[in-house]
Amino acid sequence: MMSIFGDESMLMAMLEFESALATAESRCEVFDPRIAETISDCCQISEFSISDLSELAVQHGTVVVPLVKQLTKLVSVKDETASGWVHFGATSQDVIDTAMIIQIKKACALLENDINRLVSALESLESRFGSQVMIGRTLLQPSVPITFGQKISGWKSAINRNWKRTEVSAKEALVLQFGGPSGNLSSLGLQGEQVRKTLSRIIDLPLPTDAWHVHRDRLVSLCSCISILVGSLGKMALDLSLLMQSEVGEVSEGNNSDGGRSSAMPHKRNPVNCLIALTAAKRTPHLQATLLEAMVQEHERALGGWQAEWLTVPAIFEAAAGSISAIADMCGGLQIHPEKMLHNLDALKGLFMSERIMLALSKKIGKESAREILEEACSKVQSQDRHLSELLKLDARFTQQISSDELDELMNIKGYLGTSSIGD
Amino acid sequence: MMSIFGDESMLMAMLEFESALATAESRCEVFDPRIAETISDCCQISEFSISDLSELAVQHGTVVVPLVKQLTKLVSVKDETASGWVHFGATSQDVIDTAMIIQIKKACALLENDINRLVSALESLESRFGSQVMIGRTLLQPSVPITFGQKISGWKSAINRNWKRTEVSAKEALVLQFGGPSGNLSSLGLQGEQVRKTLSRIIDLPLPTDAWHVHRDRLVSLCSCISILVGSLGKMALDLSLLMQSEVGEVSEGNNSDGGRSSAMPHKRNPVNCLIALTAAKRTPHLQATLLEAMVQEHERALGGWQAEWLTVPAIFEAAAGSISAIADMCGGLQIHPEKMLHNLDALKGLFMSERIMLALSKKIGKESAREILEEACSKVQSQDRHLSELLKLDARFTQQISSDELDELMNIKGYLGTSSIGD
Amino acid sequence: MMSIFGDESMLMAMLEFESALATAESRCEVFDPRIAETISDCCQISEFSISDLSELAVQHGTVVVPLVKQLTKLVSVKDETASGWVHFGATSQDVIDTAMIIQIKKACALLENDINRLVSALESLESRFGSQVMIGRTLLQPSVPITFGQKISGWKSAINRNWKRTEVSAKEALVLQFGGPSGNLSSLGLQGEQVRKTLSRIIDLPLPTDAWHVHRDRLVSLCSCISILVGSLGKMALDLSLLMQSEVGEVSEGNNSDGGRSSAMPHKRNPVNCLIALTAAKRTPHLQATLLEAMVQEHERALGGWQAEWLTVPAIFEAAAGSISAIADMCGGLQIHPEKMLHNLDALKGLFMSERIMLALSKKIGKESAREILEEACSKVQSQDRHLSELLKLDARFTQQISSDELDELMNIKGYLGTSSIGD
């Protein structure tokens, strides 16, 4: 992903634009095909120095001015008049935006691979451990039992929804940018529309209704999908890192590599993959906010707003790529510890059944009385270190309503998994 | 919009949930229909004190605990055992999320009205002033001429795209929340699915595959669409406020009201509608980032992440409502000053034609020589305060290539409007 | 805190400004003292309707226009010519900014109380449990032992630093705003400086060099201090909520109240105070970013940037107030479970000593060999469920270098607490 958005591939994409533009214009008879050939021949990355261009870019506020200058120089050596047709009718932003879209298109393909890998890993975990019972946790406190399958299914559905949304958004956003200085292709006169269409076919990017120099909603919407995906991955990473705490110990990262060792402590394995996904999830919301903020752009082309995208869009895709890949790696090798899941349930001494028992009791003596009896018993579970069942069986108010057998039945987790047991 | 997300309508929506839940459960034979009737009868907003609930909400971290307590009390007065079935199988988040979705549904309908009003206003402007020529501006400097219609069309397309995106997103996001303490409706056993379906029909919100207590991607995606819309409106407001500067003066707000007067200066009319839209556009990116950040939620229900949404989601919709309404108002009464548009063009003394002339010249003497001649002439336009035509006609290097008549033809704006002239 | 920034106290502070302004101007002989008295007499909150003003504020883009209009009307009833001197020389922003500063000053005093309460609570915990040994945790994995005192001391130092920084910043930021329409008090001519000084004394707010209508650095800097404080409190809340997990159980919230009960589960106590602080910490970074973004304001007074502060500054102070108060409450009643701290250490079977033992061994056989032996032993601790000591005593490579007694000494936690043991 770093290389997709690297200086070199950016330069290649910009030269691809300039070359395709010349070809399209010659096909529309704006100029002679031989001119287009000369220009295309000069669009060779080896003829350009990335470091020189970078330096000049700062001075000009855009890399396109020095790039076009250099390209013009190369062309004019071969054919003086052809040089007049270099970059004809285009503006800097046409080049940069289209190049960025070319890069994003590649980036999306890369992400898709890892999304597929991740979904497969989750499906495999689901089929192996889906019915495993564990405690549900809400507000970081024990709630009621769930299956591990419910957790995995929630993660997987979110990833699938996110990717579907990304695909729809990519279809809308991955379009050609070509409008000339003020968006109306003034220099091309009545040929503008035809050149746009031809260029769109050559570069293989659909044609939007208008130039979108200052209307960034499609791009921002695509980046939003990616940012939301990073958020969903962050949620997975948070869940897993909490389950990996030594006191919880319900899952652990596979030991197949050296990754995560500490520089000081031989016993330590840091959850590096979670770390990557969590770091990404802390950065992307702010990167996305930068894009949203930068939408407020002046007139036909912006002063500052557009430029703020240059570092931000690649950063979002890089963060996403790191996150998906890390989570896919982790899920591929994840070790599940069912015995620890059961142990953690046991250690709660039946407390997680308090809602179920209260509801059963409520039907007989009303909710407030039932709640009182249950709250009393629950507080004794911890202070006296005894099982909730045991304590309830000692409470006459309870035993008058619910028999010992009924209580044992209520205490059976299998009957208390609701929708997460469906499919067993 | 403020009232849609106000305390009272929130409370009404929460009571709607509790009432519908009881009805759904009785229809699924979880309990007797008379119990459901008793509960529904008690779900009257007049029986609840908003200020008491607000105070208790802080203590409990949620308004649902005191709400359910009060509802239970009301029910138990009428029927002690019925009280055991209040809120049966639900968790706080089911109530709050569903109530919020009910509010958002209303909010979207409200926004749609103003969107339609705005699009109509833009279409009217387009039909009246669409072919008006004006200077295009890029990086806050004069670029090449455009039509006002091009500007309006860009705004309108963006609004239309944004709203279409919002509708698709709303369809995905406006779904029921009902999962119980850990998302699996544990207390309802095998009846869970059926109750969910029935509740979905009663509340008239589609059913998602799973509870989405900690999977907020759909909601965040909808809010993202709204935030992007606010960005597009901010862009319009920025354009218009720049055009309204006294030195530019190409448009002005209609004087049909008292709005925008200064507390000190009688001559002053502040662009209040632009102000509202620009303020919204400065706030929403950060509100949206809050939602993105808050997606990283723990396990089955979150500690902090979900709660951060409570003030944030309404704030996004309120900002959007204010912005759309202000921009629709403004566009409805916008005054266009074609004479000022022409004046501003004239004041540039032909400079905006430099690209066209350079391209014409380039074809004859190559780009670098052409650029040199044009840059020299352009710099003289300002230092000598003379028209570009006049200066070029004095330059032998130029007149040898391009005749006076050809130059006059090149200087004709009508032939230099590219795609924005189409439709004339 | 909500009431400090409520509509009523905002209105009171604005009227305080208008009254003080009249008084200051009359003292500087801009007009007759009787005029000032008449104006001041009319600055009674009872004469104004908050709901009417709010409605008109939307239309005007500021509440000051309708406020001044109503005040002028009240004054002109008493004295027609006096009405000419209402709000004399001031602009809307003078009124709103100064009123906001008056509110912030009160807010800071309120925060200080809770800061003191929190620091006391931490000192009390430190004196009672400061030397308690517990496992240190890094990247959510066990690291080496620390004392609970080290943890508390880190929290306390951060709170103290944050508050000190806030005080310095408040001294800079809590200044009068008074500049008139364009910041130079044009209407007051040469009397401007003197009126400023007098007004500053009456309102008891120091005088900055210039009007700061569009230079918001001082205010943003103060809000930054508050936001950073909220971040430090969020860190405390995260630590505590992690320690409160049932599987960790090293601390718990005091049971002195009803707070934190679940709407569904009788056994549950939600960490409501942590929740409040964590929610605040998720919101403030974005609120602060809004202020930073909004600093880029146009010319002499802004279009949108300033207005974006109105909802944002109070929100930061309200979030901070909620967070500090919640954390102070929680620390005041926090229950510490030393036995659980020791239990969690024991459960690690000596693993946390791996660094120390490796370093001891490294000195004899070099680091790489030592690391290899230790990593091997550490991995067996978990797979074989045996203590690290026991395993090392079985490894000849180890016992040749370090005797059993030496190992026992190395395993003594007391000698391995570094700087956190100082003070014992």
Add this chain to the structure above:
Amino acid sequence: MMSIFGDESMLMAMLEFESALATAESRCEVFDPRIAETISDCCQISEFSISDLSELAVQHGTVVVPLVKQLTKLVSVKDETASGWVHFGATSQDVIDTAMIIQIKKACALLENDINRLVSALESLESRFGSQVMIGRTLLQPSVPITFGQKISGWKSAINRNWKRTEVSAKEALVLQFGGPSGNLSSLGLQGEQVRKTLSRIIDLPLPTDAWHVHRDRLVSLCSCISILVGSLGKMALDLSLLMQSEVGEVSEGNNSDGGRSSAMPHKRNPVNCLIALTAAKRTPHLQATLLEAMVQEHERALGGWQAEWLTVPAIFEAAAGSISAIADMCGGLQIHPEKMLHNLDALKGLFMSERIMLALSKKIGKESAREILEEACSKVQSQDRHLSELLKLDARFTQQISSDELDELMNIKGYLGTSSIGD
């Protein structure tokens, strides 16, 4: 600035830490001075491959693990036992944080140079054009006249305040990080404090009370100062870019370079320096928010929060460096057009005096009547294109109160500059 935070200087700073640590420990007699010499000898950047380290860093979640491994290898070749003392007692974060502080220290020195350059440029402008009268603008509309000096003075004061705040903050934040795995230097036992002090002297960074692995308030506070500075610079850039609009034309960038030329339009000079500063001001609020968000770090060392700083802190300093340098460059060569300032005033036909005249009239006939007369006249100024004076002199209600001579005196701008005229 890019090179200060580049990979190479980061690596150099990390090796500086490792070398200084060995020296400090040997001075405190933790081990033999010859061991320290061996370790220091190996801390040569030429022995390390940046690309190899980068690759391994991803796998380990930190660059320090592979760095220490490589350093250990180099040392063990020279002296097997010395290798046991490499990185002794330190943790990854000690190395990275201290290296970052070393980089920030250099960055601050660099910024200071440009701040001084900028302040000098502003002082020069102030002395040359400080008393130049121009229109003040509020909410992007003409307000009352000001001097250009008032504008410059506001910018300069803000820059000075910002830098003073940065210096105070830097003093607090630029401190050593050294705490070992859990912050208490466990491995160094009672020698910890002494080693810390010695290391602090060698690296020339003051010693904080505690390790600040998870207490980032000082660093975030320093970055906040830088972000606020970028905001103030953004405000300058916005003002200047608005003044540079061709219709306003009150200032322009010096033509001493090729910078800002368009890739398409020979007449165009883009305000590249404004662009750089505005782009920075759009990015930093979000970078700063990332740091604020990331303050909520777990226990003794964080999972994700700390790592989110790595790309963010350098980005803030780089944005700031670009912005200051661009604004200093621009102000150094700024061209001021006093004739255009006067022209823009004239074009307003006296409107900007409406407040003054209304106040004068108010004293005679009350505010509401005065406002009515003035508003009527002001609206005619635009519709009839006549001067405010002229219109008022035709209004009997006005001429009865204020004579023609008095009006002419009121219309004199010189007497209406308030505090901005002081110093003339």
